[in-house]
Amino acid sequence: xxxxxxxxxxxxxxxxxxxxxxxxxxxxxxxxxxxxxxxxxxxxxxxxxxxxxxxxxxxxxxxxxxxxxxxxxxxxxxxxxxxxxxxxxxxxxxxxxxxxxxxxxxxxxxxxxxx
Amino acid sequence: xxxxxxxxxxxxxxxxxxxxxxxxxxxxxxxxxxxxxxxxxxxxxxxxxxxxxxxxxxxxxxxxxxxxxxxxxxxxxxxxxxxxxxxxxxxxxxxxxxxxxxxxxxxxxxxx
Numbered sequence: 406x407x408x409x410x411x412x413x414x415x416x417x418x419x420x421x422x423x424x425x426x427x428x429x430x431x432x433x434x435x436x437x438x439x440x441x442x443x444x445x446x447x448x449x450x451x452x453x454x455x456x457x458x459x460x461x462x463x464x465x466x467x468x469x470x471x472x473x474x475x476x477x478x479x480x481x482x483x484x485x486x487x488x489x490x491x492x493x494x495x496x497x498x499x500x501x502x503x504x505x506x507x508x509x510x511x512x513x514x515x516x517x518x519x520x
Numbered sequence: 521x522x523x524x525x526x527x528x529x530x531x532x533x534x535x536x537x538x539x540x541x542x543x544x545x546x547x548x549x550x551x552x553x554x555x556x557x558x559x560x561x562x563x564x565x566x567x568x569x570x571x572x573x574x575x576x577x578x579x580x581x582x583x584x585x586x587x588x589x590x591x592x593x594x595x596x597x598x599x600x601x602x603x604x605x606x607x608x609x610x611x612x613x614x615x616x617x618x619x620x621x622x623x624x625x626x627x628x629x630x631x632x
Binding site for chain 1: 552554561562563564565566569607609613619620621622624625
């Protein structure tokens, strides 16, 4: 029973292409996130949605557009891919709880390689 | 700007010893601090949360301290085992915030 799933796990594509990464969580959480982890292993937040509404949009190029059709899904579409977009992208979800405050559950990651 | 620093060097210790990992931060006043574990090729997994008004938190072999004056958290694994080998990430959150700031992590190797 996968809690947070992402597809695809690996994505290799040419510069200039458009691609999407899908994320689904079956935990009933109301907040979902996208993170980018670069080669130096820094995990940087890109977007956060709470109840399908965008609440965090870090300094991310307009080429990245998240879409949340419902609370259980948060997809990431990337236009005109660039070499610098190569990274591992993680989806995560959370539910505010007193004991663990915003403990996040992460997906397995999508390794994007732009050639 | 907000900055989180963790031991950039990998930490190598012998099985059975206590591993101590450090997380220092600047230009931030977090209400909460979390520690996550990340194995190669996988997403981070939540381990512990400590609040700004708590000095110490324990869970099984794990212990976390939080010193808001020093702006530092220490993460201890006692009686370490080879299975504890992983990267450990420190993360800061402010009150009511959905924005979590992560450190780059410290790679821990526990030798049998």
